[in-house]
Amino acid sequence: MKKYMNVYVLTRVIGVVILALLLLEGSRRYVDFRTGRYLYEAMEREKYDTVAWNLKMGVNPNIFVYEEQFKSKVSMLYMAVDIDARSYDHEMYYVPLFVKYGADFKQHERYGAKMLRVAIKNNKYEMVDYLMKKGVTVRDEDGIIQYLIERYTFYDDTGISEDQIMTLIKELTSHGLSLNAKDKENNMTSLEAANEVHNFTLAEKLRELGAK
Numbered sequence: 001m002k003k004y005m006n007v008y009v010l011t012r013v014i015g016v017v018i019l020a021l022l023l024l025e026g027s028r029r030y031v032d033f034r035t036g037r038y039l040y041e042a043m044e045r046e047k048y049d050t051v052a053w054n055l056k057m058g059v060n061p062n063i064f065v066y067e068e069q070f071k072s073k074v075s076m077l078y079m080a081v082d083i084d085a086r087s088y089d090h091e092m093y094y095v096p097l098f099v100k101y102g103a104d105f106k107q108h109e110r111y112g113a114k115m116l117r118v119a120i121k122n123n124k125y126e127m128v129d130y131l132m133k134k135g136v137t138v139r140d141e142d143g144i145i146q147y148l149i150e151r152y153t154f155y156d157d158t159g160i161s162e163d164q165i166m167t168l169i170k171e172l173t174s175h176g177l178s179l180n181a182k183d184k185e186n187n188m189t190s191l192e193a194a195n196e197v198h199n200f201t202l203a204e205k206l207r208e209l210g211a212k
Contacts, residue, residue, distance in 0.1 A: 039054060092127060129168065132172065162201065
């Protein structure tokens with residue numbers, strides 16, 4: 001009888017410990033969400049010193065924040081990229097700050113393509129180079145090169161020359177992206193994308209780089 005009582009007590013103790021750990025984890029995530037929301041609002045209001053102070057005091061730069069618009073948690077690092085990309089000048093304020101205090105792009109790999117696309121969409125090409133060098137995760141199927149070709153061809157506000165576009169494409173390929181891989185969205189290679197938008201000059205330059 002005593003043996004069974006010991007097993008019962010041990011089972012109850014384990015149950016209480018597991019429950020306490022779950023509550024602690026839930027509390028930590030709640031705090032992270034609230035902290036993330038606070039930092040996001042500070043960035044939106046251009047309160048750089050507030051963000052810097054919180055990160056310096058130990059706020060986790062890899063936290064996620066619950067975003068009502070998407071009904072899910074969103075990477076704070078992605079939000080920093082988004083805000084820097086939408087700034088009126090070509091300076092990056094928040095992304096380098098997050099990196100300085102330990103932001104790890106590998107922990108945000110599902111947002112890698114989104115980060116690059118928002119930078120390209122806002123003509124922040126130096127940010128694309130920066131993100132690639134910092135280890136942002138991107139795959140051939142994400143179609144970043146194809147998206148870059150489309151943006152450059154169709155929009156007059158890109159503020160970049162054809163030679164600069166080619167330099168950026170070379171940079172992207174140096175980080176492992178392939179000119180001859182097809183993207184998931186349109187099932188096209190970079191050369192097919194250039195031909196599709198009738199940018200034959202760019203298509204010829206892509207051939208010189210080995211595009212087929």
